[in-house]
Amino acid sequence: MDLGLVLILLLMGAVGGFMAGLLGIGGGMILVPFITLIFSAQGFPEEAIIHMAVATSLGVILFTSMSSVRAHHRHGAVLWPVALLLAPGILLGAWCGPWIAKQMSSAGQALLFSIFLTFSATQMLLAKKAAPAEGVAQRGLPGNAAMFGAGGVIGLEAGLVGAGGGFLSIPFMTWRNVKIHNAVATSAALGFPIALAGTLSNIYYGWNTPDLPRYSLGFVYMPALLVIAAASVTLAPLGARTAHKLPVHTLRKIFAIVLYCLAAYMLRKAIGT
Numbered sequence: 001m002d003l004g005l006v007l008i009l010l011l012m013g014a015v016g017g018f019m020a021g022l023l024g025i026g027g028g029m030i031l032v033p034f035i036t037l038i039f040s041a042q043g044f045p046e047e048a049i050i051h052m053a054v055a056t057s058l059g060v061i062l063f064t065s066m067s068s069v070r071a072h073h074r075h076g077a078v079l080w081p082v083a084l085l086l087a088p089g090i091l092l093g094a095w096c097g098p099w100i101a102k103q104m105s106s107a108g109q110a111l112l113f114s115i116f117l118t119f120s121a122t123q124m125l126l127a128k129k130a131a132p133a134e135g136v137a138q139r140g141l142p143g144n145a146a147m148f149g150a151g152g153v154i155g156l157e158a159g160l161v162g163a164g165g166g167f168l169s170i171p172f173m174t175w176r177n178v179k180i181h182n183a184v185a186t187s188a189a190l191g192f193p194i195a196l197a198g199t200l201s202n203i204y205y206g207w208n209t210p211d212l213p214r215y216s217l218g219f220v221y222m223p224a225l226l227v228i229a230a231a232s233v234t235l236a237p238l239g240a241r242t243a244h245k246l247p248v249h250t251l252r253k254i255f256a257i258v259l260y261c262l263a264a265y266m267l268r269k270a271i272g273t
Contacts, residue, residue: 108270
C-alpha cells in the first residue's frame with residue numbers, strides 16, 4: 001500500500017474507533033461503507049468488494065472487542081454466564097452469515113447493508129431503549145435452547161453485515177430485564193466470538209476466490225485490517241472518556257445523519273452494481 005492509502009485507513013480506523021467508544025456502537029456499520037469506497041477506488045474485483053469489506057470489518061472487531069470488553073470487565077458489568085449461554089449460537093450464526101453472503105450478489109449484499117444502516121440510524125435517531133415487556137417484571141432470560149436460538153440470530157446478522165451485533169443483542173437483553181449497562185457490557189463481550197467465527201468463515205469461504213488482491217487471506221484484506229485495527233484500538237478509549245464530557249444525545253443524532261448518508265451510498269452501490 002502507498003502512504004496515502006495507509007493514512008486514509010488510519011484516519012478511518014481512528015474515526016471508527018472513536019465513535020465506537022463515544023456512542024457504544026460497533027465500528028462495523030461505519031467501517032464497511034468506507035472500506036467499500038476505498039476498495040472500489042483501488043480497483044478490487046467488483047464482485048468481491050463488499051464481501052472483503054465485511055470480512056475486513058469483522059477482522060477489525062476481533063481486535064477492538066478485546067479492548068472494549070477489558071474496560072467493561074474492570075467495572076464488573078459483563079454478565080459472563082449470559083455471554084456463555086449466547087456464545088454457542090453466536091458462533092454458529094456468525095459462521096453461517098458469510099456463507100449466506102457468498103451466495104448473494106454484490107448488489108444484494110449492498111442492499112442488505114443499506115437496509116441495516118437505515119434501521120440502525122433510525123433507532124439511534126429516535127434514541128429508543130428497549131423496555132421490559134409489560135406484565136413480566138419478574139421475567140428473566142429464557143432457557144438454554146431459546147438462548148442458543150437468540151445467539152444464532154444475533155450471530156447471523158452480524159456475520160452478514162460485518163457488525164458487532166449490538167443492535168440486536170442489547171434490545172434482546174434489556175427486553176428480558178437485563179439492566180442496560182450490563183446489556184451493553186455483555187454485548188461488548190459477545191463481539192469477540194462474533195468476530196472470531198465471522199473472520200474464520202470469511203477466510204474459509206473466500207480461500208479459493210480468484211483474482212483477489214495480494215495479501216488477502218480469503219476475503220480478509222490483511223493490510224487494511226492491521227492498519228485500521230491499530231488506529232481503532234488506540235482511539236476507542238479516548239471516545240469512551242469523551243462520552244462523559246460531551247452532549248452524546250446530540251452527537252448520536254449527528255451520527256445518525258451520517259449513517260443515512262452511508263446507507264444512501266450503499267443503496268447507490270446496489271443499484272449501480
